[in-house]
Amino acid sequence: MGNTLLIPQLTNAHVHVLDYFLMDIFNKYYIDDVVGAPYGLKYYYLRRVNPESLRNGLAMVFRRIRNYGIGCLLAIIEYGRLFTDVVINEARRVGLCIIPLAEPSAFRVYVKPGEEEDVDEGFEDDVRYFVDNGLGVSLISPLNYTMAELRLVSRLSGSRGLPISTHVSETEDTYLDNDLGRALTTLVTGNTVFVHLTQLSEEDLAKIPTLPVVTCPRSNIEFVGRLARVGAMLRRGLKPLIGTDNVALIEPDLWDEMKVMRLLMNGELNSHTILNMATSWAWSWGFGYIIREGETMRGVALRIGYENMSLDYVYEYLTTRISSGDIVYLIDGSSITRIT
Amino acid sequence: MRRLSIKSAIALVDQELRPIRDTVIDISDDEITGIGRIPGSNNVVTWEIHY
Numbered sequence: 001m002g003n004t005l006l007i008p009q010l011t012n013a014h015v016h017v018l019d020y021f022l023m024d025i026f027n028k029y030y031i032d033d034v035v036g037a038p039y040g041l042k043y044y045y046l047r048r049v050n051p052e053s054l055r056n057g058l059a060m061v062f063r064r065i066r067n068y069g070i071g072c073l074l075a076i077i078e079y080g081r082l083f084t085d086v087v088i089n090e091a092r093r094v095g096l097c098i099i100p101l102a103e104p105s106a107f108r109v110y111v112k113p114g115e116e117e118d119v120d121e122g123f124e125d126d127v128r129y130f131v132d133n134g135l136g137v138s139l140i141s142p143l144n145y146t147m148a149e150l151r152l153v154s155r156l157s158g159s160r161g162l163p164i165s166t167h168v169s170e171t172e173d174t175y176l177d178n179d180l181g182r183a184l185t186t187l188v189t190g191n192t193v194f195v196h197l198t199q200l201s202e203e204d205l206a207k208i209p210t211l212p213v214v215t216c217p218r219s220n221i222e223f224v225g226r227l228a229r230v231g232a233m234l235r236r237g238l239k240p241l242i243g244t245d246n247v248a249l250i251e252p253d254l255w256d257e258m259k260v261m262r263l264l265m266n267g268e269l270n271s272h273t274i275l276n277m278a279t280s281w282a283w284s285w286g287f288g289y290i291i292r293e294g295e296t297m298r299g300v301a302l303r304i305g306y307e308n309m310s311l312d313y314v315y316e317y318l319t320t321r322i323s324s325g326d327i328v329y330l331i332d333g334s335s336i337t338r339i340t
Numbered sequence: 341m342r343r344l345s346i347k348s349a350i351a352l353v354d355q356e357l358r359p360i361r362d363t364v365i366d367i368s369d370d371e372i373t374g375i376g377r378i379p380g381s382n383n384v385v386t387w388e389i390h391y
Contacts, residue, residue: 001346001347001348002349003349004348004349004350005348005349005350005351005352006346006348006350006351006352006363006365007351007352007357008352008357272357275352275357276357279352279357280355280356280357283355284355290353290354290355290357291351291352291353291354291365291372291375292353292354292355292372292375293372293373293374293375294371294372295371295372296370296371296372297365297367297370297371297372299346299365301346301348304349304350309350311350311359311360311361314350314352314359315357315359331346331367332370333367333369333370333371334342334343334344334367334368334369334370336344336346
């Protein structure tokens with residue numbers, strides 16, 4: 001394969017793919033008006049669109065994602081019952097391993113006092129359908145479901161070993177409404193993935209048990225103007241992963257994400273750690289790949305553009321200089337695909 | 341059974357992403373069966389770890 005650097009294919013641990021069609025209006029409106037549930041344009045549109053009409057657009061999104069060297073994707077699927085088939089089919093068509101996280105159609109704008117032990121019939125029906133079909137479950141926020149509903153998801157998904165994903169403390173509002181507290185009392189069994197955690201202090205992070213957590217740096221900068229305390233997550237012993245969040249806003253390119261982390265968090269994160277976040281730490285949660293005997297081969301070969309590169313410099317090279325143009329091959333098992 | 345050996349100038353291997361030079365990776369039926377210097381599964385390299 002010539003002068004190449006072979007690494008495991010990357011894992012994008014949090015991405016919304018169904019909003020790609022909103023990219024031209026994303027910066028023109030307040031974020032909740034575009035993607036907020038249930039009144040944002042994304043939800044309004046998805047309630048009306050024929051899933052088949054998104055097939056070609058999704059195929060293009062997934063081809064781009066694949067060509068960034070990504071092998072595994074934790075994808076949020078809004079209105080999961082309607083859109084899981086088309087999303088999963090198109091992702092697999094380009095060779096992506098997709099972890100589908102299907103969002104129930106029923107959720108609450110907010111939970112009223114006295115409702116905490118209620119379970120919406122449509123919500124339960126969706127969750128049981130997802131679990132029976134081997135799908136993970138995506139929750140918008142612990143604030144959008146009653147405590148009984150959160151416990152139900154945890155019990156049903158946890159008993160099958162299926163992942164649950166939920167946004168936690170992405171915005172100041174949700175933090176002040178104690179979404180973390182609700183999550184910690186209901187969702188810590190099973191394979192729950194906490195995403196964003198942008199507002200959490202070191203003390204808050206210390207309360208989180210050893211679960212997969214995901215940071216989305218560029219999205220967090222765009223939406224809320226701050227980064228999660230990834231250094232504190234590491235000190236807590238968590239192994240954070242990296243996501244790119246909304247395709248409508250952020251190009252789902254993990255190389256750009258890693259460069260931003262390297263630049264903005266250099267005091268707390270070194271390049272080796274950043275690469276672990278995008279590869280082997282995801283693997284440790286069952287969401288990605290490493291190159292080791294006995295493992296399925298899922299690798300990406302990157303062109304080395306300089307002579308005599310020192311091994312001491314490899315991690316820095318990857319997080320500062322590599323871009324999508326350096327990706328030359330994807331290796332999937334015994335199959336090699338040249339990326340042009 | 342489909343077999344393949346690929347060689348790269350540098351590979352990041354194992355959970356620790358250890359960089360090693362001039363490594364041949366043997367693959368059989370999609371699974372990594374050997375990491376060595378020449379094609380074949382029984383030529384495991386000694387890790388050259390440079391941090």
